[in-house]
Amino acid sequence: MRVARVSGRLSLLTESGAVDVESGSDGRFGADPDTAFARWDELREWAEDRSDRDAAPHTDEQLGAPVLAPSQVFAIGLNYRDHAAESGVATPSTPAVFTKFASCLTGPYETVRLPSDGVDWEVELVVVIGRHAEGVAEENAWSHVAGLTVGQDLSERAVQLAGPAPRFSLGKSYPGFGPLGPAVVTPDELTNPDDLTTLSSTIDGIGQLRNPLAAR
Amino acid sequence: MRVARVSGRLSLLTESGAVDVESGSDGRFGADPDTAFARWDELREWAEDRSDRDAAPHTDEQLGAPVLAPSQVFAIGLNYRDHAAESGVATPSTPAVFTKFASCLTGPYETVRLPSDGVDWEVELVVVIGRHAEGVAEENAWSHVAGLTVGQDLSERAVQLAGPAPRFSLGKSYPGFGPLGPAVVTPDELTNPDDLTTLSSTIDGIGQLRNPLAAR
Numbered sequence: 001m002r003v004a005r006v007s008g009r010l011s012l013l014t015e016s017g018a019v020d021v022e023s024g025s026d027g028r029f030g031a032d033p034d035t036a037f038a039r040w041d042e043l044r045e046w047a048e049d050r051s052d053r054d055a056a057p058h059t060d061e062q063l064g065a066p067v068l069a070p071s072q073v074f075a076i077g078l079n080y081r082d083h084a085a086e087s088g089v090a091t092p093s094t095p096a097v098f099t100k101f102a103s104c105l106t107g108p109y110e111t112v113r114l115p116s117d118g119v120d121w122e123v124e125l126v127v128v129i130g131r132h133a134e135g136v137a138e139e140n141a142w143s144h145v146a147g148l149t150v151g152q153d154l155s156e157r158a159v160q161l162a163g164p165a166p167r168f169s170l171g172k173s174y175p176g177f178g179p180l181g182p183a184v185v186t187p188d189e190l191t192n193p194d195d196l197t198t199l200s201s202t203i204d205g206i207g208q209l210r211n212p213l214a215a216r
Numbered sequence: 217m218r219v220a221r222v223s224g225r226l227s228l229l230t231e232s233g234a235v236d237v238e239s240g241s242d243g244r245f246g247a248d249p250d251t252a253f254a255r256w257d258e259l260r261e262w263a264e265d266r267s268d269r270d271a272a273p274h275t276d277e278q279l280g281a282p283v284l285a286p287s288q289v290f291a292i293g294l295n296y297r298d299h300a301a302e303s304g305v306a307t308p309s310t311p312a313v314f315t316k317f318a319s320c321l322t323g324p325y326e327t328v329r330l331p332s333d334g335v336d337w338e339v340e341l342v343v344v345i346g347r348h349a350e351g352v353a354e355e356n357a358w359s360h361v362a363g364l365t366v367g368q369d370l371s372e373r374a375v376q377l378a379g380p381a382p383r384f385s386l387g388k389s390y391p392g393f394g395p396l397g398p399a400v401v402t403p404d405e406l407t408n409p410d411d412l413t414t415l416s417s418t419i420d421g422i423g424q425l426r427n428p429l430a431a432r
Binding site: 071078093095098103162 | 312
C-alpha cells in the first residue's frame, strides 16, 4: 500500500492513479491523512480488497506531505558512516537523537524559503511509526512501522551550531525544512525492507547518494 | 484567569473552587483543555463575566497537566546564571534550545517512575504560547503568551549526555519527565509579569530556589 496526501486528502497511489480513501470507502475512513495510522491494519485490508475503478490521475503539485501531525519526530544524526566522517566525528556507538519540529514538515514539491546562505541539505530515509512503541525489542521493531518514506533534512548551520550545545531542533525546523513524501510505502511493498538500496537526491546537478545499510 | 485540567476537564480555578467550563458555559466551550487556547480571548471574556455559583471543591489528585498536546515545546537550557555556573559553562549569549517531547507531560501530582538512579530535576517557569508566533519582536512577546505555569524538567543524565552531541530531547522525555501545572495563569493575574520572583521546589527537604530574573 502506498498512502499519500493528494489535494490535502488521504489517498492511495496505485498503478491506475490516486484513489480518494474517503469517497472510495463510502465514508468508512476519513479524509485526513494523519488519522490513517490509528486504523492502519483496517485500511490495509480495505486497500487490498478495493478495485481501482475510482482511481484518478493527479499531478505532482497535488501531492503534499503524507504526514503533517506526528506526535513525535525522532531524528537520528550522523546515521551514515560517510556523513560522520565528513563531519569529522567518530561513528557514534549510540544514536544521536534530536527532533525536527512537526511545523517544518512540507510536501515534496513545495518551494522552501531559505533564511540564509548557510542552509545544508541531506536526503533521509523516514520511518513512520504507526503504533505506540515503548521499550520495543529490536526483533519486533518492524511490527510498529506503518511504512517508509523519503525526506529532506534541511539545516541552517549557523543557528544549529550557535551556543554552548548544538541546537539541532531549532536550526533544522525553519518552515519548510522537512519536505516529506510523496508516499508512505508499507514494508510489504519492498523486496526486503532490511536490505534497502541507495537513496539519492540532486540539487542543480549536485548529487548525493546514501546507502542506509552503511549506517550499521 | 487560572485555567486547569480538573478530572480531565477544562476548568477555571477560582477562590470559590473549580468551575467546569463546558457545563458552566452551557456548552459554548468544549471540555478538552488543549482546545482552549484557540479561543483564549473569548474564554477570558466569558471567565470575567460568569458567576462563581457553579464552583465546586476539588482535590489535588484531580488536577492534571493544564496542557498535554502543545504543537511545539521549546525548552531553554542553562537559562539561570547559577545553573550555568553549576554546569561549568559560560552563560550562553544565544539561548540553548531543545525540546521535551509532549509525551513526557504529566500532572503536578502524578507519580513518576524513574528509569535509573541518574535522574536530575530542575524547577522551571513554563510559558504557554497561545498564538501563532514567528519572527515576533521582543516588545510584542507578551501578546502571544496565553499564560504562565510551573513545571519540573526531569533529566536522565546518562542518556542525555551519551553520544557525539548531547541528546537533551531523549534524556529529558521519559514518560512523566514533564510534570506541569496545576494552573495556566494569565499575565494580568500577576503584579508585574516582567518582575517574577522566586520559583522554588523541594524534594525530601532538599530545596531549589530560582529567580527567573537572574536569567537576564
